[in-house]
Amino acid sequence: MFKSKKTSSLLPLVALAALAVLVIYLSNEIILKYQMVERWGTTWATFYLVTVVGGTAVAVAILFVVLGRMWYETWQRRRRHERRNRNPAELSPSEQRQEVHENLAEVKQLQSDTSLSPELRQQLDPMVREIADKQEFGTLEIVAFGTVSSGKSSLLNTLAGRNVFSTDARGGTTVTRNQIPWPGADRVSLVDTPGLGEVDGEDRQHVAAQAAKNADIVLVVVDGPLRQSEFALIQTLGDMEKRILVCLNKEDWYHTEKKEQLVTQIADQTKKFVQTPDVIAVRSHTTQQTRMRVQSDGSEIQTVVETPPDIEPLADRMMELIRDDGQRILLANLLLQSRGLVEEARGRVKKSLDGQAWQIVDQHMWGAAGAAALSPFPIVDLVAGCAVSTKMVLDLARVYRQSMNQDVAVQLLSELSKHLIGLLGGVTATAAVGSMLKSIPGAGWAVGGILQGLAQAIITRWIGSVFIDYFGNEMQEPEGGWADLARRKWEQMTSMKELKRTVEAARFHLSAGDSGRETRSQ
Ligand SMILES: Nc1nc2c(ncn2[C@@H]2O[C@H](COP(=O)(O)OP(=O)(O)OP(=O)(O)O)[C@@H](O)[C@H]2O)c(=O)[nH]1
Ligand SMILES: [Mg+2]
Structure with missing residues (x-):
């Protein structure tokens, strides 16, 4: 699993194969229908043929347009990525100009994204203006x-x-x-x-x-x-x-x-x-x-x-430099500045999106914890098929504007659960997390269902942190592979500091829940 990139590159082939199969199976059907319509007269037969052939042509054309666009976008993205990793000196002036244009366009697009806060969009304003002015003047x-x-x-x-x-x-x-x-x-x-x-x-x-x-x-x-x-x-x-x-x-x-x-x-x-x-x-x-x-x-x-x-020798050297190299230096620097702007803008947007994403994780981890705590049965499979986690993953994908459907989310989650079992060495997660929690001062009160709830909260948070990384990185395979990301995030989530934080937050949620109940019962 976790092969969405490879899957997407196979997509055009799969689509073409599906179309071929469709044509083979449908051709028989089409001929039978044609023979039937032919009996009604040549006008109907012609109409039928035109509709079928025209419809097929339109369908094939749409398919090719969609596939072509997909292929073009992937190619463009790869080219952009390769170009960004090159120094200005390695690019021709027209390539540099093109990249400046694309970088500015990317930041302007972020500025017009209404789902981002107005303050954030305004922060990008002076930076864009500075580069645009430099480009113009x-x-x-x-x-x-x-x-x-x-x-x-x-x-x-x-x-x-x-x-x-x-x-x-x-x-x-x-x-x-x-x-x-x-x-x-x-x-x-x-x-x-x-x-x-x-x-x-x-x-x-x-x-x-x-x-x-x-x-x-x-x-x-x-x-x-x-x-x-x-x-x-x-x-x-x-x-x-x-x-x-x-x-x-x-x-x-x-x-x-x-x-x-x-x-x-x-x-x-x-x-x-x-x-x-x-x-x-x-x-x-x-x-x-x-x-x-x-x-x-x-x-x-x-x-x-x-x-x-x-200062004559210096002034002469400066004049020489400006005359011979001024335009090249200006363009190269404009490019570096626009790259810096894109990085800055992306960084700021990511920070804001990360904030929204962690709020989603926080909400879901306590929902999952509550469900686990109240469940009369031990949670055997803590991850796969868990509705709360699936919903959380889908919500996270939406925050980062990444396309993800329920099936893929469930598949990814079940794959992640294997990593979890691997990380815990076959011990059930609740028991493992429970034993870890016992070593934290103040966690002694966490017994029975509460312990299960806490384990679920930690696991949901772990899943959330893995997906925040994944979506924040535009669904790219993480460096070092998935197992490594899963392990790193697990270590982070189960560090003593994080566990203490989670126990404190659980206490807060429990007391808030209790006072809520008390208020309601009064
Ligand atoms: N002897 C000598 N003194 C110089 C020369 N250039 C500047 N100075 C003196 O150096 C001192 C500092 O000059 P500034 O131009 O203010 O230096 P700066 O680097 O702008 O200083 P800050 O803005 O405070 O960082 C002044 O007293 C100048 O008169 C020079 O070529 N020879
Ligand atoms: Mg000075």
């Missing part, structure tokens, strides 16, 4: 990242040719993400971000990764040898497939030889993620340097020389 975002006070804002100011972003010798000047158009090129924005501190490294890497999502080109601004946190940042951005330029800022701090040595060292350390010409030394601020000057009389005096900023 094609603005390339160049984002500066780096340690606090490395000179990100100064560098962007110099690139922009005016003081737009505030700078200060004290760290932490920039606190939000700010953006301006870059006069150096058409449809390019410069984005400033808050500096990353050495402390809370991991947390800040995460913040940076979030902020970097929309970046097309990243300027990692450093002011000396790479710190561990800066290397980790470059690694995170590299893993996100960002195009990175490393700017060794405050080059005035170093002598020419030392500066070149530093650039080579950084290029060497980051070569996995950054191209060697993309490590560039810059000076983003006017600096004052003291120089000794020899006068005409041979005496020396100290003078202060102002050195203007120098």
Whole structure:
């Protein structure tokens, strides 16, 4: 069992075979009827033939359309899946554009799904708009990242040719993400971000990764040898497939030889993620340097020389990159962003659906528990054929919009029951769960029928958790197979923490039931 995928691929063959059998059996019948109708006259005979042949043609056409559509959808899904697992660089521009279009369409479809909460649908709005805008206007975002006070804002100011972003010798000047158009090129924005501190490294890497999502080109601004946190940042951005330029800022701090040595060292350390010409030394601020000057009389005096900023090598490299690769980078990033959006949207929808699904499981587990507790006979087969579980599975399928009928649900449940027996090593489930429950403090009150009820509740919850996983994963065969999923979920459901939780919930349900009865009897 649990072969729904294989079954569905066999479906067209089965349908064709059924049609062939039908034609063979019906042909005799058709001929006999034709002979009968022929006696009424040629008009009737012709009418009969046209109806039969036309009807058959329509039936066959419908069958082929349905089969064709099924086959096309499966093929499309497989292609989409394969494409999503490939890096943008492995896809042609038209394939990338097609995927962006499909990803946006998928999220828009989720947005128009009225069975999802309005809040959830609204949450997706700004994300979709951002990508759609980027697609429409094609603005390339160049984002500066780096340690606090490395000179990100100064560098962007110099690139922009005016003081737009505030700078200060004290760290932490920039606190939000700010953006301006870059006069150096058409449809390019410069984005400033808050500096990353050495402390809370991991947390800040995460913040940076979030902020970097929309970046097309990243300027990692450093002011000396790479710190561990800066290397980790470059690694995170590299893993996100960002195009990175490393700017060794405050080059005035170093002598020419030392500066070149530093650039080579950084290029060497980051070569996995950054191209060697993309490590560039810059000076983003006017600096004052003291120089000794020899006068005409041979005496020396100290003078202060102002050195203007120098970002030319960086600006040239940026222009070159935008000119030669801008469109490709933009499209690749649009694709990555749209993939991120689909994942995010799916994650949020799944979370909401999981919530609804667990409510269904909760309702059914106590229904099943009540039925088991009140039953005068021991429940021999705890799973297969259990009406409550079947209904629960069908309700769960509906929540995840998966098609499932009663027969398949019962088959799946009976298969699951075999796993249960396997897990319990042939012991009846009630006895096994009962002995487990006895080890929980506070479960001593659970005797007789109540114990049976609790066992049924745990098993129903286990079934629910297996199916939540199955439906949540679009009815795909689980990784590691069904037996593994069943075992994992069983271990989860029968962990001491879960069992305690279930006993507590049972107590609550019992006392709620009692007080309900008392209130009614008053
Ligand atoms: N010597 C020297 N100082 C620089 C250079 N670039 C920036 N500075 C100084 O470095 C300090 C920090 O500059 P900011 O541009 O505010 O640095 P930031 O990275 O934006 O800082 P936060 O926003 O606080 O993270 C300021 O005092 C700048 O004047 C440079 O090339 N050489
Ligand atoms: Mg700043």
